[in-house]
Amino acid sequence: MNSGQALFEASQWLLALQLFWWPFVRIMAALSIAPLFAQRSLPVRARLLLALVLTVALLPTLPPAPEIDVLSPAGALATIEQILFGLLLGLMLQLAFAVFTITGELISTQMGMGMARYNDPVNGVSSTSIVYQVFFILLMLVFVALDGHLLVVSILHKSFTLWPVGSGLHYFGFQAFVHAMAWVLAAALLIALPAVFCLFLVQFCFGLLNRISPAMNLFSLGFPLAILVGLLCLKLLVPHLPENYLNLSRQLLDNLAILLPGGLDG
Template structure:
């Protein structure tokens, strides 16, 4: 018999090669740094995920034969989404560190009060120091080809965590431990600035006890802001080295998670 002109079953089976990677890639772009920024619309993320899926489809390992319309197919799609979210959140940790750094320094300087009393943006706006760190991190992200590193991590995830391999407790446990690493790194980065600002506030508090007539609020706040800006200026030259070291540690941690997931 002649071959039918349109065989939906065959085309549906061939699309599985692209459907499972598309779910993981789109989930990663929804959480990865810069890709999840509000300036990147949902349509752009979908188009980027679709283009990357087509580009990587031929180089990925063979996909299991699973009916995408069955219950197992639905669970497999959710599994890929979970993998993508886990990798995206892990890649976001370095940006989270400097977000905490900006928030802590702004609070110590007293600049967070302007954000809380902002009648336009309210408490949803980010601190000005975090915006400064974010711009510098974006420039360094593209300087070290961070977008290509993200694609490389994504491709390696399909080699170590193939489609249908299931969720691993080791990867989730390592991601939970990574939060402790984020807090520790943020404390180490902000410790010199916080110590200097605390020392300034302590000195003004001591002066206020010695001379109660001195207006602490009118004098202490400007000096704290100036000292905070001076400390930020002195620590900015070390920002690229800190970013590269933290990124290297993060990639090493991701490599450990991928290899442990393969050995499960």
């Protein structure tokens, strides 16, 4: 084999690796934030291997990528574009979980179950409240039961068709993301509002009793009753958790349809 033939084969391998590089960067960036795949229980090496397997599986069905040199300035900009777009996709998919994160924190704070974390953050049991952990476990079960992991792969696949490599980032995608963040706060407030209002009434009544009878020990009576009322509110809220998650997921897909220029089918 002469040197010219070896150089030609090396250039062919380099071109194949360049076509492989763009999907890998976008998929890896999305999996680093997407629900279920971004958990600490999933090691970084396993995430890299999963992104590699998905890239190999999806590459034959993806539209042809432009021939951009990875080591050129245009290649660096295209790489940054894929990272930003993958992060946007992952964040949009994570927003439904963020709604219940804020909901769990609000309810846990009103119940007083986060008191140990606030008073002793060093020796606290966890950096998240117990209510959020219960919500998170239930959401993960619902997410897997509804084939959410397959939906993530489907959205990643359609993103290469609707937003090809080198097409650039458009303003409407970022605008949709900003509106989605405001939507998260509004949705979390609507879900947590009944429980927070009930707990506020309990604390308000004990505040009046404390003004009427200052000798009453508010801490020994108020905290147990607030926890009981909070558990009752959770009993009424948890059965509707899958339905609320489905509704939020539908709105999330609508936001993704705005983020992706061509929209998502199905």
